[in-house]
Amino acid sequence: MAEIQESKESLQESLQQVIALLHKHKLVEGLVHRQDMPNQPLVETIVHRQNLAELQKKLDELHPADVAYILEALPLEERLEVWDLVKAERDGDILLEVSDAVRQTLIADMDSEELLAAAEQLDTDELADLAHDLPKDVLQDLLESLDAGNRERLQSALSYPEDAVGALMDFDIVTIREDISLEVALRYLRRIGNLPDHTDKLFVVDRHDVLHGVLPLKRIVVSDPELGVDEVMADDAVVFHPEDKATDAAKAFERYDLVTAPVVDENNKLIGRLTVDTVMDFIREEAESDMLSLAGLSEDEDMFSSVWKAVQNRWTWLAVNLVTAFVASRVIGAFEGSIEKIVALAALMPIVAGIGGNSGNQTITMIVRGLALGQVASHNMKTLLKKEMGIALLNGLIWGSVLGVVAYLLYDNVALGVVMTAAMTMNLMLAAVMGVLIPLMMTKFGKDPAVGSSVLITAMTDSGGFFIFLGLASIVLL
């Protein structure tokens, strides 16, 4: 009983062991080279082999998901060393478990033959998850190696966008007719002998594969075997269509606590099923991608991807940031005359801009989350704007006054203190309005509201903050 439990608890330990073995291996290599012994090749080979054998044994004991975890946590060079040691027949399962970015590094390390061998161990729906990352010629070979039915399935799965139900569904469906008794159904199941993972229900179809209902295993085991399938089945199951959005499906899984659900075409013909494990992975990825997007990152960067790849990932939003920072700088440039006269302005202006930026980021994070949960839409925009502006006004008056007093004490200038308070309040209001409007506008124009929102709001509160503060100061103080 405790077996897998222990492996779960010691996942970190496994990782440490793998790292230790890798390092020992390198250390030995290094020592041997340095001492330049006459019998070097022999010693090296023996110790080397011992180490590798131990490492390989360790890896063989681990669940594919655990090997994937270790691969994710290793820098590129060590990751590929470990990858070379993984038994070829496990390659496919492990490739499915790793993140997109890590998968690319592993696939880049394999030749066409190895890839084809790995792919051939997988089901059609698993292949569909992998296919996007495979080189074109391997994918072509793979398609040719499949029988007609599976080739058609794979091609149709590949035709759906990544965020559609069609791309997430699998084909491990067990179907049954409604005109038989449970007793007959049970005999049929015993003949099958083994049901696919996550099978919590059978799909009841007619001979044209049109879905008539679902028969939960739970009902089979508690019902009188004399009863007919049609008497026991549920005919109000939640069904999905392959073109449904995956986010909507995920919400339905959470809302109705589903384990599996049928996927049907426009004629209600059963074509696949959606399972909770796929949905759970999708939810995890979505939430992560929102968090990364806010900072202007795409999810394609793995923790140890090359510097060059990481630079490309972060480039776009840094470039946008460069332009916005330049604009902010020009706003200040326009007030150089005022700053020359009162140099205190230069020291105080970043406070106004900085607090506006942080406050705006708080607002935008709330709204992006609300949009993701479907709680925010244009109908409640006004309420949200009022709330955020109320918060900004309160914060602006309170903290603005504190800073106004500080500014007055530092520079012995009452008017400067008043300008500070007013500018803080106004910039926080600007941050509130933009924090609500930016994500809502992005959604309206069909963009992901999370992508780079943080960079945009900071741009507004920087330029805006400098303009408000320096402008007010120029009017009041000069």
Added chain:
Amino acid sequence: MAEIQESKESLQESLQQVIALLHKHKLVEGLVHRQDMPNQPLVETIVHRQNLAELQKKLDELHPADVAYILEALPLEERLEVWDLVKAERDGDILLEVSDAVRQTLIADMDSEELLAAAEQLDTDELADLAHDLPKDVLQDLLESLDAGNRERLQSALSYPEDAVGALMDFDIVTIREDISLEVALRYLRRIGNLPDHTDKLFVVDRHDVLHGVLPLKRIVVSDPELGVDEVMADDAVVFHPEDKATDAAKAFERYDLVTAPVVDENNKLIGRLTVDTVMDFIREEAESDMLSLAGLSEDEDMFSSVWKAVQNRWTWLAVNLVTAFVASRVIGAFEGSIEKIVALAALMPIVAGIGGNSGNQTITMIVRGLALGQVASHNMKTLLKKEMGIALLNGLIWGSVLGVVAYLLYDNVALGVVMTAAMTMNLMLAAVMGVLIPLMMTKFGKDPAVGSSVLITAMTDSGGFFIFLGLASIVLL
């Protein structure tokens, strides 16, 4: 078949309908008041009643999760109007579905009697989820109303911290002995007649409730009924302990694709089970809380909470921000002499600080996510530091040079351009180092690495950026 499917698709529509009914209702009220008709009470009452009846009917048709969704999406006043219309016997289920923040607003609107009535419809594990939000006297009454077994269960569930398996588990377990045949087991199940939600396996225990294995329903339906439970059961199931961390359990659910798993005490005695729907909710909440924490928000703020509550939620980190902004301002203050001589410095310094801030936020987001996934730990800190510093160096040299040229062109001063390039590069390096170290240090000291990280890194890159740029400029240019 299509019934629930339609309700899923039209969730937004339901929300719109509820809002429309609420507004119509208010409009009528408003009209009647304004016209001040003699027979006002009568008209008001009739139209009012019609509207309310229609709204109530609409609400009764909806799944508790859908009513919860609508309550979340409504501003406080309208939320409470709708809440009053919900049938009392559904109160408990709906309270379970809403977020913590919204739940508090609903509970605040109910008297002790209503709360007790709502709570009495719930299972012990559901009560445990609610109990933290109930007023003390209601909780006391509730405990007294339970039988001894359930009272003990509730008290033990309440004794675990919110992020432990014990707080998430439920008690809907169906147990069976190993010394019977499947045939007998099936007869037993038919007597029970109905299995709890998510039952994908039975728990095989001895007469002391010690867990010996699990019997998946999948295996029951495909196996020969003559076989004994002990021959068919799996004895390598993943088990949890109530004090296990919920995050670890969630990772195990994802890794091993579980639907339910037994929870046992230190003597391997079965005490409850964990189900995938609870785990999925937990994952969703965790991911959200990370995203909100980065911006210095707690999850206790709902989208429409009062301005005052929201201000409190955001206050802490704004106050921290106020101090850090003040420090940055004092750094500039120390160089006022330099700025007086070269006013261009005032215009250029925010570029250095701002780009450093955004770049640092990118790094910190990557690291916080890596920590959450367990991919980042002290053993790979050096690799990550090297990578992030490499990115910073590259970005600093490239974008720093671009800005250096721009600064030279704007102010016709080569030395100023060189200072700009050098300062950009150094501040990006600072951002990289701090972006890796801040979350790792926070984890080391047992803090959540996401909380307020963004505010801290911005503080470093602001003060650091101003100091580096103005310091270099003072040395090189004056």
